[in-house]
Amino acid sequence: MNRIKEIPFFSHLDKNGLKKLNDISTIKKYNSKEILFFEGEEPKHLHVLLDGVVRLYKTNHKGNQIFLHQFLPVSLIAELANFENIPYPATAEFTCRGEVLRVDYKKLEEGFFKNPELSFQIIKSLAGKLKIMSEVVTNEIVLTSEAKIAKFLVENGELFSSLKNTKVASLLNLTPETLSRTLTKFKKQEFIRIDDGLEILKLDDLVEMYAN
Amino acid sequence: MNRIKEIPFFSHLDKNGLKKLNDISTIKKYNSKEILFFEGEEPKHLHVLLDGVVRLYKTNHKGNQIFLHQFLPVSLIAELANFENIPYPATAEFTCRGEVLRVDYKKLEEGFFKNPELSFQIIKSLAGKLKIMSEVVTNEIVLTSEAKIAKFLVENGELFSSLKNTKVASLLNLTPETLSRTLTKFKKQEFIRIDDGLEILKLDDLVEMYAN
DNA sequence: GTAAAAATTTGACATATGTCAATGATAATG
DNA sequence: CATTATCATTGACATATGTCAAATTTTTAC
Incomplete structure (x- = not known):
């Protein structure tokens, strides 16, 4: 609960909101090289990286990893998959030990999406991701x-x-x-x-x- | 004003909101092959495609166009540039005659971003774009x-x-x-x-x- | 400080895809 | 219908980057 309060994403929530959020989320620890999710997997949770470093990559036809981005705390990871209700478009792997907050996405959607401040944060995050992807395209294709x-x-x-x-x-x-x-x-x-x-x-x- | 009311994006606005939006936006017509904006240009407006088809592309080192996406009405185009306050990451060109609603972005930001319904629409749009970009990466790189x-x-x-x-x-x-x-x-x-x-x-x- | 491991450099070669040019096929136009 | 213009196919070749292997250098670990 204290951890959640410190997440900029949720810091504006009132006591009640924090409690509700706390009820639908858990914190999970990961070791280096552990996989947070695989490309193609169905998302059930919204992942908030609290600690550690996560690299996001796709795998090409030859099995080589194509590096897309490195996430540092605190960030949402691949929330696109949640919002669009599609499989994860890439694999996320810890490059060192770390922690994520796993929020039950369905319940989050029901309870929190009316919150304008949270919406704003999500917009920010999505726009940031889009920028990253746009840069990936520039770097890799152009x-x-x-x-x-x-x-x-x-x-x-x-x-x-x-x-x-x-x-x-x-x-x-x-x-x-x-x-x-x-x-x-x-x-x-x-x-x-x-x-x-x-x-x-x-x-x-x-x-x-x-x-x- | 009537046109604006029909845009799903803004359809939930009340009379007052519509009026305010109307005051900060204009409708502009374009012919086939006309450019809506160039890669690298500074965005001042939020563009809503009302009619026609727009293709979005980047130009590579040899001057070839790299096709990214084709927009059909009604959609926001490259709103990323507005939100992140960065130059347009690609060029948008009409492939047939069409129309866009040009909204003064600064003023929009001041007046409207507290609106939860609009926020939700923006989240949808951004998530959709992110999906598109993710597919571009898959197609072009993987x-x-x-x-x-x-x-x-x-x-x-x-x-x-x-x-x-x-x-x-x-x-x-x-x-x-x-x-x-x-x-x-x-x-x-x-x-x-x-x-x-x-x-x-x-x-x-x-x-x-x-x-x- | 020495041995082992990891990283770097270099060369020879492979491969996918683009480029250019020629020819044949289709479609558009008067 | 005839004549262009556009499009599709094919071959020969170019090019960027990857692959594999060997030699050298640097780093790590005992």
């Missing part, structure tokens, strides 16, 4: 690998420096080989330098590669 | 061309029969050549027959290609 990498270097330089290349490659849905080759190319062109962290030497040239 | 085509034949057989192959190819973001080759392949395998309309001979084999 951009070449080179452009994807250039964009990532410019926009996530810090993160790049802190991660192994294999990890970066998987975030970008590329093979480590492609990433490696592209990075050496960028180094040869003197767009970047890498020693103990990324240094961008020719920002404009990098940006040019993905912006239009 | 499936091979062959699978895309198989899926389209199974799910849109009627439409397939009524369209030229060039048109189908562009809906699927494929070249006509690839479509043609794949179709001949399916015919050779006796999955389909085409004479004066599509006939699916081996549904299971086709479905097998894209379902997992």
Whole structure:
């Protein structure tokens, strides 16, 4: 109950509302690599990530994972499936131990959807998701690998420096080989330098590669 | 004003609400091939498609159009850009003459967002868009061309029969050549027959290609 | 500090799909 | 009906990116 009060999503609820919400929800702990839900599964709960990190991915025809997004607390996860009453469109997996609030969706719908503040929060969340998906489309369909990498270097330089290349490659849905080759190319062109962290030497040239 | 009353989105508004909405919106007509908005443009209005057909697409690095979705009346178009206050993520173009209701978004936000019924409609719309985007991702990233085509034949057989192959190819973001080759392949395998309309001979084999 | 494991780089090759060009088939127009 | 114009098919080739394997480097663990 105290946990629920701290969720920005529900923080505006009054005592009665909190109690009702508490009655239809449970908190569940997960370990790293545990699956919150599989692509294709029927949703019964609304999941609110309280703690830990969840990665969302689809699986392609060859069985490779296509990374879509990484969720940090506190966020709703795949609420689309609840609202549209469709199977989960992707798989959600914990990358470290964490916790979710599982809310019985049917009961939530009955009791809470008249609440304007909650509606507003849901709108925010959905719009955010839509933005994410739109970016996925841009990154995966519109951009070449080179452009994807250039964009990532410019926009996530810090993160790049802190991660192994294999990890970066998987975030970008590329093979480590492609990433490696592209990075050496960028180094040869003197767009970047890498020693103990990324240094961008020719920002404009990098940006040019993905912006239009 | 009468037009507004007929929009399901706003049909629940009372007289006063309708009047206020009417004051902040205008109806604009468009011809075929006219652009409603360009990718990257700053949104000022919420667009409600009242009449006509609008196709939404992105442009890739080579200047090719990547088809995302076709809107039929009555629908909100790219409201994401309004809600998130970001540039339009894609271009919207009329494929035939039509009409939109342009609502001054700032003013709408100030005056209407407390309305629970409207919020609910917006949630519905956003969730629908999210579903569309999720399908785009599935189609474009997860499936091979062959699978895309198989899926389209199974799910849109009627439409397939009524369209030229060039048109189908562009809906699927494929070249006509690839479509043609794949179709001949399916015919050779006796999955389909085409004479004066599509006939699916081996549904299971086709479905097998894209379902997992 | 050494051994084992993991990550990176590089080369050779595979593959799906696009591009271009030529030809044949259909449809549209006067 | 004849003539364009559009569409479909086919082949040869290009290209980006993945796959596999080997060599090298870096990191981790004892």
